[in-house]
Amino acid sequence: MKNEFSKKRLKIVSLVIITLILVLSSFCTLQTEISNLFYSNVNKEVGLKISQSNESNNVIELYAGGTPVGVKISTNGVLVVGYSDIADNNKNVESPGKESGIQLGDILLEVDSQKIENSKDLSKKINSLKKDKIEILINRNGTEIKKIVNLFKSENNIYKLGLWVRDSTAGVGTLTFYHKDTNTYGALGHPITDNETEKILSVKNGELIESSIISVKKGQRGTPGELKGVFVNTDSPFGNVIANTQCGIFGNIIDNNSIINSNNLYKIGYKDEVKLGKAQIISTIDENGPKFYDIEIVKIINQASSSSKSMVIKVTDQNLLEKTGGIVQGMSGSPIIQNNKIIGAITHVLVNKPDTGYGIYIEWMLQDADIIK
Numbered sequence: 001m002k003n004e005f006s007k008k009r010l011k012i013v014s015l016v017i018i019t020l021i022l023v024l025s026s027f028c029t030l031q032t033e034i035s036n037l038f039y040s041n042v043n044k045e046v047g048l049k050i051s052q053s054n055e056s057n058n059v060i061e062l063y064a065g066g067t068p069v070g071v072k073i074s075t076n077g078v079l080v081v082g083y084s085d086i087a088d089n090n091k092n093v094e095s096p097g098k099e100s101g102i103q104l105g106d107i108l109l110e111v112d113s114q115k116i117e118n119s120k121d122l123s124k125k126i127n128s129l130k131k132d133k134i135e136i137l138i139n140r141n142g143t144e145i146k147k148i149v150n151l152f153k154s155e156n157n158i159y160k161l162g163l164w165v166r167d168s169t170a171g172v173g174t175l176t177f178y179h180k181d182t183n184t185y186g187a188l189g190h191p192i193t194d195n196e197t198e199k200i201l202s203v204k205n206g207e208l209i210e211s212s213i214i215s216v217k218k219g220q221r222g223t224p225g226e227l228k229g230v231f232v233n234t235d236s237p238f239g240n241v242i243a244n245t246q247c248g249i250f251g252n253i254i255d256n257n258s259i260i261n262s263n264n265l266y267k268i269g270y271k272d273e274v275k276l277g278k279a280q281i282i283s284t285i286d287e288n289g290p291k292f293y294d295i296e297i298v299k300i301i302n303q304a305s306s307s308s309k310s311m312v313i314k315v316t317d318q319n320l321l322e323k324t325g326g327i328v329q330g331m332s333g334s335p336i337i338q339n340n341k342i343i344g345a346i347t348h349v350l351v352n353k354p355d356t357g358y359g360i361y362i363e364w365m366l367q368d369a370d371i372i373k
Contacts, residue, residue, distance in 0.1 A: 014284050036306040064264045064335045064342050065175030066282030066290035068213050069187055070231040071094035071249065072170045073206035073241050077109040077116050077139065080219065081196040086152050088230050093152055095162030100149040102138065102163065108123075109144070110137035112317055118167040126151065128161045128223075139202070167272060168278040169201060172211050172229035174283060174333035176248065176345040176365060178259045185239060185259075187289025188248040188333040189345035190308040202353030208251065209234055210258075219325035219354035227285060227330030240307055247306050247360060247368040248333065267340030274300055274311060279338035281313075281346060291316040297338070298356075308347045315355045324354035330336040335362075 036299055053149075060124060080102055083095040102108075108116055111125045126134065136147050151159040178185045184226035185208070191200040210232040219225025238258070242251040253259065276299075280292045299312035315326040315335070324331075336344040338357050345365065348358040366372040 003239060016362045037133055060268045061265055062177040062179055062268060062342055064266055064282055066179055066284060067175050068172055068211040068229050068284050069175045070172050070211035071206065071208035071241060073201065074168045076202040076204045076206045078119050078122055078165040079194055079199065080104055080106045080163055080168045081166050081194060084162050086160050086162050090202045092345055093221055095151050096149055097161045099165040102147055105199045107139040107202060108136055109139055124163065153353045157220055167329060172330055174331055176333045176335050177342060178256060179371050182371060182372060183252050184250060185247050185253055186250050186320045186365045186369050189347040189365060190248060190332060192244050192249060203241055203243055203244045207237035208239030208241060209237050214287055216285055216324055220326045221352050224351060225325050225328030225354060227328055229330065245368045246308060247364045250369045266342040268362050269343035271363050274343050276300060279336055281334045281336050284333035293320040306367060308360045310344060310356040310361040313357060313359050321355060322357060327357040
């Protein structure tokens with residue numbers, strides 16, 4: 001959820017004064033509902049290459065998730081998250097990148113027609129060119145533009161951009177569904193975004209890793225709670241990450257043995273089947289694994305296009321309220337079950353009402369997974 005993909009954020013930021021160092025930042029905490037939340041109108045940056053569903057008469061069955069998953073992703077190019085002035089002989093030189101017109105949230109793709117693999121590679125390329133002026137190809141909100149940058153050159157001949165960049169992120173969230181016919185999963189129900197710029201991260205590659213919940217920070221009014229998890233078997237990912245869209249993350253499963261269970265196979269409920277009233281979520285809040293918890297759908301939002309806020313839900317399960325206070329970071333992606341159908345997933349929590357939040361229609365997630373056309 002946006003400030004949400006529960007997770008205890010793993011964050012490494014790197015300063016590109018010359019040497020742009022790899023930045024590993026947090027993403028996956030449950031998105032919290034604060035004023036003026038950023039929502040980018042993203043149209044599937046990366047389409048999943050999966051086969052057509054064999055389901056007939058629009059009857060689609062999914063294995064419901066509710067299990068915690070660790071996620072690691074690397075971005076296409078590097079994301080600009082900050083500027084840094086450069087100290088030179090007791091004076092500050094303004095960031096060359098900023099002066100050239102590079103903006104926060106821009107994705108740097110190429111330097112002098114050479115592809116940027118990561119932040120370290122950017123630094124290496126800048127210095128190997130040994131030029132005072134370079135051309136950088138940028139992706140800005142889906143449009144590619146070029147900027148000429150006059151680099152700062154230090155006394156020891158090191159070239160500096162004066163930018164902070166990020167090229168990867170990691171965290172813990174919740175698996176929503178697995179579709180066996182296409183070997184496709186969906187999780188989170190919202191995009192992974194950069195904390196500083198709130199831009200949706202463009203995925204170059206990523207891994208789905210087994211995760212375990214080790215503790216819970218209970219949510220309170222004004223302070224979202226959090227599920228604290230750790231990665232398990234990091235050398236053996238059980239899935240990949242192909243797409244990061246407005247409706248979640250999607251990819252394929254390498255090993256589905258732990259996902260497939262005849263007891264968690266559900267038909268989907270389309271958005272016009274969602275009703276006000278009682279429902280349940282499946283979520284993992286401790287070492288005992290996924291469990292059902294009672295909720296109430298208190299508002300249904302009529303939507304013609306995808307959004308991660310499709311319905312308002314309220315936690316009514318006393319056990320869940322006692323342990324977590326309601327919805328907490330890390331629960332984003334927890335599937336919502338109503339009338340024995342999977343109808344959506346949790347995506348947000350209201351900061352001042354931790355027992356209340358938003359959910360997304362499962363239909364929107366399935367569209368971004370190319371399971372529904």
